[in-house]
Amino acid sequence: MKYGVKIKRVLQICSVGLLSVGLVACQDNQSSEKHSENRAVTDAVGHKIEVPTNPKRVLGSYLEDPLVALGVTPVAQWSVSNGVQDYLKDDLKNVPKISYDLPFEAVQKTKPDLILMDSSSMVEGGKYDQYSKIAPTYVVGKDKNNDWRKELQEVGKVLNKKDDAQKLLDDYDKKVKDAKAKLAENKEVPSAAAVWLVNNKLFISSKDLSSGDVLYNDLGLKVPKVVEEISKNTENNWNPISLEKLADLDADYIFLVNSDKNGASTLSNSIWKNIPAVKNNHVAEFPRSSSWLYTGVIANDQIIDDVLKTIK
Numbered sequence: 238m239k240y241g242v243k244i245k246r247v248l249q250i251c252s253v254g255l256l257s258v259g260l261v262a263c264q265d266n267q268s269s270e271k272h273s274e275n276r277a278v279t280d281a282v283g284h285k286i287e288v289p290t291n292p293k294r295v296l297g298s299y300l301e302d303p304l305v306a307l308g309v310t311p312v313a314q315w316s317v318s319n320g321v322q323d324y325l326k327d328d329l330k331n332v333p334k335i336s337y338d339l340p341f342e343a344v345q346k347t348k349p350d351l352i353l354m355d356s357s358s359m360v361e362g363g364k365y366d367q368y369s370k371i372a373p374t375y376v377v378g379k380d381k382n383n384d385w386r387k388e389l390q391e392v393g394k395v396l397n398k399k400d401d402a403q404k405l406l407d408d409y410d411k412k413v414k415d416a417k418a419k420l421a422e423n424k425e426v427p428s429a430a431a432v433w434l435v436n437n438k439l440f441i442s443s444k445d446l447s448s449g450d451v452l453y454n455d456l457g458l459k460v461p462k463v464v465e466e467i468s469k470n471t472e473n474n475w476n477p478i479s480l481e482k483l484a485d486l487d488a489d490y491i492f493l494v495n496s497d498k499n500g501a502s503t504l505s506n507s508i509w510k511n512i513p514a515v516k517n518n519h520v521a522e523f524p525r526s527s528s529w530l531y532t533g534v535i536a537n538d539q540i541i542d543d544v545l546k547t548i549k
Contacts, residue, residue, distance in 0.1 A: 278395055280376045282357050284365070288373045289350050290397055297353035298339050300377065301325055302385075302533025303392040304353075307401050312347040323526030324536060345371055353392065356381050382446055382472065385532045405534050413455045416541050420456060420548060427489035427548060428459035431529060433475055435496035437503055439483060440475040444468035447475065448492070448529045451540045458544075461488045475530075480508045488514050490548060496525040521547040 275287040297304050298315040305328045313335035314321055321334060335343050339359070344352065352374040354360050358381055360368060368374040377383065377391045386406060393402025420426060429452050431442035442449035444464055452458045463486045467476050480503060491514045495501070503509060514520055521543065523529055528536035529543070 276397065278375065280395070281378050281391060282376045284374070284376060286369070286373050286375065288375060288395055292351040292396065294348055294350045295353065295396070296335070296339075296344065296347050296349040296351070296372075297355070297377075297392070298335060298337060298359075299355045300353050300388070300392060301329060302531065302535050303389045303402075305329070306389070306405055306534045307393060307396060307398050309396060312349055313343075320525075322531060324528035324531065324539060326526070339368075341367055341371070344368065351375065351395070353377055353395065355388075356383060382474065385450075385534070385537070389534055409534050409538065412538065412541060416455075416545055417457055419545060420458070423548070426457060426459060428461050428487065429490040429492065429544075429548075430461050430464055430486055430488040431492045431494070432478075432483070433494045433496065433530065434501055434503060435525075437497060437501050439478050439480060439503065441467060441478045441483070441486075442475055443471060443473065446473075447532050448540055450532065451537050452492075452544070455537070456541065456544060459489075461486055463487070474532075480506060484508050484512055486512060486514070489517075489519060490514055491520045492529060492543065492547070493520055493522045494525065494527060494529045495522055519547075 274290055276290050277285065278288055279285050294312045295304060295309055296312050298313075301311055301314055301322055302325065304311050305325055310328070311332060314325075314329045314332045315337050316334035317337045321329070333347075335347065349372045352368055352372050354365075354368070354374060354376045356378050357376055360374070360376060365374060365376070375395045377388055377395075389402050389405060390399070393399045431448040431452060433440040433442070441464060442452075444450075444453055444460055445468065449464065449468075453460050463478070463482065467478065491512070495504075497503075509515060523543065527543070528539040
């Protein structure tokens with residue numbers, strides 16, 4: 238074999254070898270990319286699941302607050318009796334509604350690539366298996382009333398946005414600190430209560446839940462005796478209270494959420510009018526569309542703004 242021919246054969250063999258190496262490397266990269274599309278996570282109740290690294294179609298009923306805060310628009314939004322979380326309407330204006338109890342067929346129609354469940358009660362009775370057949374299903378919290386901070390961190394974890402969630406919490410804590418300093422400028426820290434009027438019935442917020450958590454635990458406002466008493470034996474965010482019992486409310490300020498569309502006789506009742514906070518014109522009234530009935534970093538942020546506008 239001539240020398241030139243030998244060189245040609247060697248080059249051909251080398252070329253084939255390099256091509257083979259290149260193909261293997263390419264296949265390895267493709268395999269790596271495919272593998273990186275999913276992440277293994279464990280949810281609040283111990284389910285070990287594979288979730289998309291960057292999910293595109295997330296369904297999280299009653300988790301819209303943390304989702305929006307983290308820059309994620311869900312494929313559908315929680316609703317009950319045709320009502321939605323109106324304080325998020327600007328962020329969810331084009332998002333279709335889905336019933337709070339998440340019917341399987343309705344969930345399928347949203348074509349999610351990730352389903353987030355607010356609490357373990359939402360997947361009881363074999364429901365988890367049915368939802369997980371539609372898409373990877375992650376249970377965010379164990380209890381009905383989850384700590385909103387932990388809830389935000391859990392959502393951040395499953396969405397691969399842990400740092401973003403922590404930044405939101407840090408910013409919120411700074412806002413709370415600044416708000417408390419502002420409120421402390423008063424000679425004495427006032428007492429306050431959040432009251433909800435709906436269908437001519439009155440409810441009052443629990444001490445450690447919903448807007449009560451912001452008023453008392455975050456902002457350090459004084460807890461009225463009536464609120465302390467009612468909060469002892471309940472796990473509800475809002476608790477029924479009679480007008481007569483409300484007359485004993487020793488609150489300097491009342492934050493009233495008025496959900497009665499046509500006005501309510503309750504507010505014209507003499508008992509209501511003789512409550513000290515009402516007589517002193519220390520009632521701040523908000524529509525049903527406000528954030529006072531909810532909890533989350535966005536809702537609580539808005540509640541703090543409302544408090545600072547009212548208590549000066």
